[in-house]
Amino acid sequence: MSCVGIERSFGGLRALKGxxxxxxxxxxxxxVGxxxxGKTTMVNVMTGFYPPNxxxxxxxxxxxxxxxxxAIARLGVARTFQNLALFKGLSVLDNILLGRHVHMRPSALASLFYWVWAEREEIANRRIVEEIIDFMQLQDIRDEPVExxxxxxxxxxxxxRALVAEPKLLILDEPMAGMNQEEKEYIARFILDAREERxxxxxxIEHHMDVVTAICDRITVLSYGEVIAEGEPRTAIAQPRVIEAYLGQRAAARVGSRA
Structure with a gap:
């Protein structure tokens, strides 16, 4: 995916600046940033929730x-959200099955010949869901209420749920928020495996810089809607503008004086 010259404003606030x-x-x-x-705004532009100005x-x-x-989802883009968007009252299995909705296209003809076509589609969808349940090691809680x-x-x-959509591009918005170290390591491993095996x-999008430097090939750093660094993770986050954005100007100066 490539984004060129993206600008997005909300009233007088310029959230993204080229x-x-x-x-x-x-x-x-x-x-990161x-x-x-502007990270989530950028993702919302990428996925069609906000059209760019x-x-x-x-x-x-x-x-x-x-x-x-x-339409973008049908082209192979799936995402998770910063705040959990699971359906309470449904089981783990049912929540994951909902991720197949982009591949479910019922028609009057399919409904008429349900046992020939519709049932076959349901079996195919269930097979993929079962594969992902095994892949994500969720077998033991598949029937538990998700909440x-x-x-x-x-x-x-x-x-x-995002993986069962069989995406070409998977956008993860802070997938490790609220996790302890062991849980973060599990998710990092699943992200790496999704790339390698699938x-x-x-x-x-992630705030945990230890995770970013460990698993990302490249990064872009945003600050106030502008790109302030990009490239290999350790090199990019060590740039003075990035340190200043995270720690403030005085702290950046102290870091620079020790380098």
Whole structure:
């Protein structure tokens, strides 16, 4: 996916100011920055929730600027959200099965010949869901109400729901928020495995810099809606503008004086 010259304003607030981003096939790409830097707004532009005021968005070779979210999802883009978006009252299995909705296209003819076509489609969808349940190691809680399991497992369920859509590009918005160190390590491993074993390109928004430097191939750093650094993670986050954005000007000066 590539984004060129993206601008987005909300009233008098310029949330994005000419942002360029390129996510290459097969990589884990990090989008980082302090709170309010424009990360989630950028993802919402990429996925069609906000049309850009200026700029273009391409999914590989296709211009998807201004497409609605459902159309972009059908092209192979899935995402998780900063706040959990699971359906309380449903089981883990049912929540994951909902991720197959982009592949379910009932028609009058399919309904008429249900036992020939519709049942076959349901079996195919169930097979993929079962594969992902095994992949994400959720077998033991598959029938549990999703609201009764710990947040670390809920995050894993949300990732599973995104993966059953069989995305080409998976966008993860702070998938490790609220997790302890062990839970973070589990999710990091599943993200790496999704890329290696399932061929998924991943865009990761994350505040935990230890995770970003450990698993991302490249990153872009935003601050106040502008790109202030990009490239290899350890090199990018060590740049003075990035340190200043996170720690403030005086702290950045102290870091620079010790370097």
């Amino acid at each position: 942002v360029d981003i390129e996510v290459r096939r097969g990589e884990i790409f990090g989008l 302090p709170n309010g830097s 200026k700029g273009r968005v391409h999914l590989w070779d296709e211009d998807i600027t201004g497409m609605p979210p459902a 009764t399991i710990p947040i670390g497992l809920q995050k894993r369920v949300e990732l599973a 061929g998924v390109t991943i865009l990761l």
